[in-house]
Amino acid sequence: MFFDRAKIYVRSGNGGDGMISFRREKFVPHGGPDGGDGGKGGDILFRANPNLNSLVRFHRGNHFRAEHGVHGRPSRRTGASGQSFLLEVPVGTIIRDAETGDVLADIIHEDQEVVVLAGGRGGRGNIHFANSRNQAPRLAERGEPGEEMWxxxxxxxxxxxxxxxxxxxxKSTLLSTISAARPKIANYPFTTLQPNLGVVTIGDYDSLIIADIPGLIEGAADGAGLGHDFLRHIERTRVLIHLLDGAAAEPLTDWEMINQELALHKADLENKPQLVVLNKIDLPDAVAWEPILAEEIIxxxxxxxxxxxxxxxxxxxxxxxVKEMVDATPQVTIHTQETIVIRPEVEDPFVITREGENIWRVSGKEIEKVAAMTYFEFDDTLVRFQHILDSMGISEALEDAGVQVGDIVYLGDNELEWGE
Ligand SMILES: Nc1nc2c(ncn2[C@@H]2O[C@H](COP(=O)(O)OP(=O)(O)OP(=O)(O)O)[C@@H](O)[C@H]2O)c(=O)[nH]1
Ligand SMILES: [Mg+2]
Incomplete structure (x- = not known):
């Protein structure tokens, strides 16, 4: 009842490829490079929508892809960026990496926007690669691939x-009296094991969501009796109703004990506005307690x-x-992080595996990305790629591993022949 969950697949767009192209003008046999850049791939973007209150739409369809960037064009024209894919979610949604469980974003404000997966960068066109030595570069980058995740x-x-x-x-009795919620009620401690929620209508127009937090006991802040879980549920509420048992032996001591547990919890719960309510006033014991408690508490x-x-x-x-107190208390925002680095840098940049007598594979996020962004059909690009292999230490590592001229080296989807 407290949670709504969904699992979804998202993919950001690939960057568009940079173009290799040369200016063509009358009477100019070899114009300079004029290949434009590829457009950026679309992002996967989340936005809070205060009008939503559930994740049901994600139960129906759960694959979402942003558009790819458009390839660069001649005359230095940059390709259009891919459309980002916008996912609207209710305020209060937590977004996690399904694989690791890490929290990527916590949507807590109205209109908050978070990029969870960035689109790939557009590849640079050959206009960027001209220099004094090479004025007609057949060299450009392909777009950076987008990323995918659950x-x-x-x-x-x-x-x-x-x-x-x-x-x-x-507590449960009160919730069932004031709302349509039907929590378990019983005359022994700790019947309610999960918080129950009820919508309570106040007057003609107003409503409040009220949660029945299972009974707190001494030591709750240390984790006794599921105490931590219960206390966490209280963190985001705006106001507390502290219900005293009019049939208890020492309602005042109970009140102090619970306040102490609230104070011990990290989120400083004792400072939340609290309305103290003596229950069971239909019983003579409670009637006897009322004046004593009222005086102390007021x-x-x-x-x-x-x-x-x-x-x-x-x-x-x-x-x-209660309504008056809620209206006077601003919404609580519990903050984790708005955005964090989605993919931490890998420690080990590449791994070399021998897949056969003359067959090798180099894997690694960075180098595979570089390979995906390389046009292997052009010599200038190959030279640049070779430099990158050298500077990352991959050539040396392959040679140490025993690669021979003529061996096949796989890099992502690319098959390369090892040269001199
Ligand atoms: N006479 C009387 N009995 C009440 C009143 N409110 C609750 N009770 C009784 O007190 C007992 C406990 O009520 P619950 O509502 O289950 O108490 P709770 O606070 O939710 O208890 P936990 O879930 O164990 O934390 C039940 O037997 C209820 O019928 C009341 O106003 N008057
Ligand atoms: Mg209960």
Whole structure:
């Protein structure tokens, strides 16, 4: 009930290829290079949409691709950039790398935008490669390939109000009285193992999402009784209803104990606006406690109400107060990171494997990218590629491994013959 999840595949666009082309003019036999750059590939972009409240659309279709950049053209014309693919998600969506589980982005503000996968860079056209030694370069780059990955989206429904209190205080009963939610209710501690959410209508137009947080016990902040999980659910709520059990032996001690647990949790929960509510006022014990508690609690600066979750007594007044407190409290934004580096740099830049007597494979993200961006059909490009192999130490490593002239070396999808 608290979560909505989806798993999706995304791919950013390839960059367009740079072009090799030469100016053609009347009476000029060999014009200079004029091949334009490729356009950038489209990004995979997420944007918060405050009008959405679920991830259902991702349950229907789950493959999303951005457009590729257009190839460069003669006369120095740059290819058009590929369209980015925009995915709109509800506020509160967490985006993870499905493989590693790392959080890539946490969508928390309205209109927040995050690029999760950048499109490939456009390849440079041959206009960039002319120099004093080579004025007619048959040299350009192909576009950088886009990237693909599986993402896991998770929407945490954010409750405006959390009901906290000791086990058995009547939290689930209260939630079921004020909303359509039907949490488990029982007369023994800790029946509720997962927070329940209910939508509570207040007056004619307003509504609040209220969460029933399972009973907190001493040591919750240290993890006792699933304490951490429960406390985390409270982090994003704006206001707390602290429910006191009017049938308990020491409701005041319970109140202090829970406040202590809230204070011990890292997110400083004791400073959240708190409405203190004595429950079970239909019972004589609770009636006896009311004046004592009211005095102590009001003296400490809290608003105090007495209700019966069973008979409904006092509940309307309490809800109006809750609404007023919610309206006076800004939305909580719990922040992880807005964007992080999607692909950390690899430690080992390449790996050489021998796949047969005269067959080798060089693998590595960087070198495979360079290979994908190389036009192997042109000599100038091959020379440049050879320089890159040398500067990355790949030529030397291949030679150390025993590569012979005439051997086949695979690099991504490219088959090369080893030369002098
Ligand atoms: N007389 C009376 N009994 C109540 C009232 N509210 C709850 N109870 C009873 O108190 C017991 C515990 O209620 P729950 O709503 O399950 O309590 P809880 O706070 O959700 O408990 P946990 O889920 O264990 O944390 C049940 O037997 C309820 O019927 C009330 O206003 N008056
Ligand atoms: Mg309960």
């Amino acid at each position: 993402l896991e989206l998770e929407l945490k429904l954010i409750a405006d109000v959390g009901i906290v209190g000791v086990p058995n205080a009547g 003296a400490k600066g809290y608003a105090f109400y007495a209700i019966s979750a069973v008979t409904g007594q006092g509940i309307q007044e309490m809800l109006f107060k």
